[in-house]
Amino acid sequence: MTRTDVPRDADPQLAARVCAELGSAAAGPLTVLEGGRSGLTYRIDVGGMPLVVKAVPPGREPTGRNDVLRQxxxxxxxxxxGLPVPAVVARSEEAPGWFAMEFAAGEALEPVLDPAGGADSVLSRxxxxxxxxxxxxxxxxxxxxLTGGIAAAGGTPPEVSGPADELERWTRTMEAVPADLRPGAAELLDHLAATAPDPVAPVLVHGDFRLGNLLCDGARPTALVDWEIxxxxxxxxxxxxxGVFTDGALFPGVGSVVSGLPGEDELLHVYREARGTDGGTGTDTMWFRALGRLKMAxxxxxxxxxxxxxxxxxxxxxxxxxxxLALIRSAGSVLDGKPS
Incomplete structure (x- = not known):
């Protein structure tokens, strides 16, 4: 979705703190930005340049999606x-914590889920x-x-998480859903648990990597956002x-099939070329594709x-x-080596 302003202003105390930190060049109110999902997300102009401010909601603990300083x-x-990430220009550890970063121009459209996203299939591809x-x-x-940079910024590098940890996390989420809303999920979870692969060398994982979190100006990526997980x-x-977002058929009634989008195999090939190594991504591919579908379900x-x-x-x-239902069935088919 395109990130645009809505006519609401931030908490006055937070606005005063932000303006005091950013200096006399800060102009105008702190205006809520549509599209922010982690903590509270605002825009402010400083010296004629727009900035994005993320803040812990008042009265909330800085944990999970509200731990904006971790981001x-x-x-x-x-x-x-060299990655398209916005530069952090200020942060405050004082509760409720907040940080300010560059405002990146562009739009973040998910072709198979955003009604406007499928309008230009060539651009989406x-x-x-x-x-x-x-x-x-x-x-x-x-x-x-990376870990040195995190420590220098005042953060603590997290523990490495493997496939089994990831499955355990999403198993808890799925099992909290009423059984009548997740037909076939129990069998899928058992299958995934029985075939969980060994981890490969760890990397920095975004956790929610998709076009909906990548701002683009035309076809050029300008900012990878929403680093909450x-x-x-x-x-x-x-x-x-x-890969889940390559196929609109996985979202009957809420998504649309967009012709010409690259499939998961093509994206994997381009990814490996950019990374410069296989990095172990050629093994157990179907297990992780099934896991992605389970997570979305x-x-x-x-x-x-x-x-x-x-x-x-x-x-x-x-x-x-x-x-x-479609996601659960597709995950099972992928695990069985059948067309999803």
Missing amino acids: SHVLSALAGS LRMLEAARVLGALHAVDLDT WGLGDPRVDLGWF AIMGHNLRRHREGRHHDPVQEQLPPTI
């Missing part, structure tokens, strides 16, 4: 890497190929340099997740459950059961 640490560590190159470059980042882990986790089931429990009213969630 700032990895972005600072990636400065000078070019963007996906460019995204595969960005992912290859991301996974080529030297971890010693980044970690150190298996590169095939990012690849399997990215679990997320959708979780969102539908929250809606039905009245925790987040969103009637659109009622369209999700066919997609949840």
Whole structure:
């Protein structure tokens, strides 16, 4: 979705803190940005240049998606890497924490899910190929340099997570979804657990790598955003997740099939060329593709459950059961070596 302003201003106390830190050049209110999902996301102009501010919501603990400073640490560590990441220009550890980063021009459209995304299939294809190159470059980042940069920015490098850890995390999410909303999920989870592969050498994993989190100006990537679940882990986790968004048939009723998009095998080839090595990504490919589908089904089931429990009213969630079923069935077919 394109990140645009909506007519709402930030908490006055936060605005005052941000302006005091950024100096007299800070002009105008802190304006809420649509599209921010981790913490609170705002825009402010400083010396005629727009900045994006991410902040911990007042009264919330800086954990999970609200730990915005953790995101700032990895972005600072990636400065000078050549990757399209926004530069961090200020941060404050005082609760509630916040940081400011460059505002990147561009749009982030998910072709198979965004109604506007499928309008130009040629452009969508070019963007996906460019995204595969960005992912290859991301996974080529030297971890010693990265962890040193994270520490220098005031952060703590996380523990390395393997495929079994990833499966355990998403198993908990899926099992919290009512059984009637996830037909076939128990069998799929058993199959994945019985065939979990050994990890390969760890890399910097974005955790939610897809076009919806990559701002582009035309076909040129300008910023990889939404780093709320980044970690150190298996590169095939990012690849399997990215691949879910190549096929609109996995999203019946809520997505659309976009002709000409690269498939998972083509993206993998482009990724390896950009990374300069196989990096172990040629093994157990189907397991990670199935895992990606399971993750999406679990997320959708979780969102539908929250809606039905009245925790987040969103009637659109009622369209999700066919997609949840399609994702679970496709994951099982991929594991069995059949067309999904």
